Amino acid sequence: MTKVLLTGGAGFIGSHTCLVLLETGHQLVVIDDFSNGSAEALRRVAELAGLGPWRQASAEHWTAAEPGGGSLTLLRGDVRSPRDLDRAFAITGGGISAVLHFAGLKAVGESMTQPLRYWDVNVTGTVQLLEAMGRHACQTLVFSSSATLYGTTDRVPIPETAPLQPINPYGYTKAAVERLLTDVATSDPGWRIALLRYFNPVGAHPSGRIGEDPNGLPNNLFPFLCQVAGGRRQHLEVFGGDWPTPDGTGVRDYLHVMDLAEGHGRALDVLQAEPPQMLTLNLGSGHGYSVLELVRSFETTNGLTLPYAVVERRPGDSAVSVADPREAERRMGWRTRRSLADICRDGWAWQSANPQGYGSNEGQPTGALIGAQQVS
Numbered sequence: 001m002t003k004v005l006l007t008g009g010a011g012f013i014g015s016h017t018c019l020v021l022l023e024t025g026h027q028l029v030v031i032d033d034f035s036n037g038s039a040e041a042l043r044r045v046a047e048l049a050g051l052g053p054w055r056q057a058s059a060e061h062w063t064a065a066e067p068g069g070g071s072l073t074l075l076r077g078d079v080r081s082p083r084d085l086d087r088a089f090a091i092t093g094g095g096i097s098a099v100l101h102f103a104g105l106k107a108v109g110e111s112m113t114q115p116l117r118y119w120d121v122n123v124t125g126t127v128q129l130l131e132a133m134g135r136h137a138c139q140t141l142v143f144s145s146s147a148t149l150y151g152t153t154d155r156v157p158i159p160e161t162a163p164l165q166p167i168n169p170y171g172y173t174k175a176a177v178e179r180l181l182t183d184v185a186t187s188d189p190g191w192r193i194a195l196l197r198y199f200n201p202v203g204a205h206p207s208g209r210i211g212e213d214p215n216g217l218p219n220n221l222f223p224f225l226c227q228v229a230g231g232r233r234q235h236l237e238v239f240g241g242d243w244p245t246p247d248g249t250g251v252r253d254y255l256h257v258m259d260l261a262e263g264h265g266r267a268l269d270v271l272q273a274e275p276p277q278m279l280t281l282n283l284g285s286g287h288g289y290s291v292l293e294l295v296r297s298f299e300t301t302n303g304l305t306l307p308y309a310v311v312e313r314r315p316g317d318s319a320v321s322v323a324d325p326r327e328a329e330r331r332m333g334w335r336t337r338r339s340l341a342d343i344c345r346d347g348w349a350w351q352s353a354n355p356q357g358y359g360s361n362e363g364q365p366t367g368a369l370i371g372a373q374q375v376s
C-alpha cells in the first residue's frame with residue numbers, strides 16, 4: 001500500500017483513476033483547483049470505494065478513510081503554487097511515494113486564444129510540481145500526455161516512435177512537458193517517469209455515478225453525443241463527410257475511461273517495481289471507429305436515435321488517429337478490455353442519471369461536501 005498524490009484528481013480521468021487505486025488499497029491525496037473538476041466526483045468515488053464519511057479537517061481540506069485500508073484526502077489548491085504543493089505533500093504526514101499528474105488545461109480551441117494560460121498552467125505547473133517533488137524526495141511520476149502530439153500524421157496505427165509534430169498550443173505544451181521530463185530523467189538516474197499518451201478516453205464508470213462533466217459546450221464528440229441523447233443539445237454536427245475513410249467521417253481510437261484508469265495503476269506498479277526508468281506508452285485500443293460508427297453503436301446499444309447533420313470539417317482535424325498499443329502490453333501487460341458497446345452503455349448510464357453532470361456543486365467543495373463532519 002503506497003501513498004500517492006494526484007494533481008487534478010477531481011477531473012474526468014483523475015476521478016476514475018482514484019477509484020481504481022482505492023480498490024487496490026492505496027492512500028490518495030488529491031490536489032485540484034476545481035476549474036474543470038468536481039469535489040462531488042470525489043465524494044462519489046469515496047462512496048463507491050466504501051470509504052467512511054468525509055471529514056472536513058480545514059476550510060480547504062477533506063478526508064475519507066476506511067479503517068486499516070485506503071484513504072482519500074482532497075485539498076483545494078493550484079499546482080503553480082509551491083505553498084499549495086508543499087501542503088499536499090505534507091498534509092497526511094508525508095510519505096508520498098509517487099505523483100500522477102493530471103492537472104492541466106486540455107481544450108484545443110481555447111489554447112489558440114489563450115496560449116499564455118496554457119503554457120503557464122501546463123508547463124509552469126509541471127516545473128513547480130517537479131521542484132516540489134525534489135523538496136519532498138519523490139522521484140516517481142506518471143504524466144498525462146496525449147496523442148495530439150502526433151499531429152496530423154497519416155500513419156495507421158501510430159507507434160510511440162512516430163515523429164512529434166503538434167499543431168496547436170495545447171499540443172506544444174504537452175510536447176514541452178515530455179521534453180522537460182526527459183531532460184529531468186537524464187539529469188538524475190533516480191527518476192521513474194511514465195509518459196502516457198492517451199488516445200480518446202470516453203465512457204464512464206458502469207455505476208453511472210461518475211463520468212465526464214465538461215464545462216459548457218463539449219468540445220469532444222462523445223460527451224456531445226451523450227448530451228444530444230439526453231436532449232440537452234438538439235443534434236450532433238459531424239465535422240466532415242469527405243475524409244479519406246470508409247464512410248467519409250473521422251476515425252478515432254476510443255478507449256473506455258476505466259481501461260485508461262487501470263493503465264495508470266499498471267504504470268504505477270511497473271515504475272515502483274522495476275529499476276528507475278522512463279516509459280513512453282500509447283494508451284489506446286488499437287481499433288479505429290468512425291464518427292458514424294460510434295453514433296450507430298450508441299443508438300443500437302441504448303435503443304435511441306441520435307439526430308445529426310454532416311457539416312464542414314473542423315480546422316486542425318485529421319482523418320484517422322489510431323494507437324499502436326503493443327508497447328503498453330509488452331511493458332506493463334496492459335490492453336483495453338472494454339468494447340465500444342461497453343463505452344456507449346456506460347456513457348449513457350452516466351448521462352441519463354446525471355443530465356446536468358455534477359450540477360451546481362462544480363467548483364464548490366464546501367457545498368459539494370455538505371454533510372462532511374468537521375474535525376478540529
Ligand code: UDP
Pocket residue numbers: 200219220221222224236237238239240249250251252291314317321
Ligand atoms: N467530431 C464531430 N463532431 C463533434 C466533435 C467531434 O464530428 O461535435 C469528430 C471530430 O472531427 C473527430 C472525432 O469526432 O473526427 C473525435 O473528435 P474529438 O474532438 O472527440 O477528439 P479528437 O479530435 O481530439 O481526436
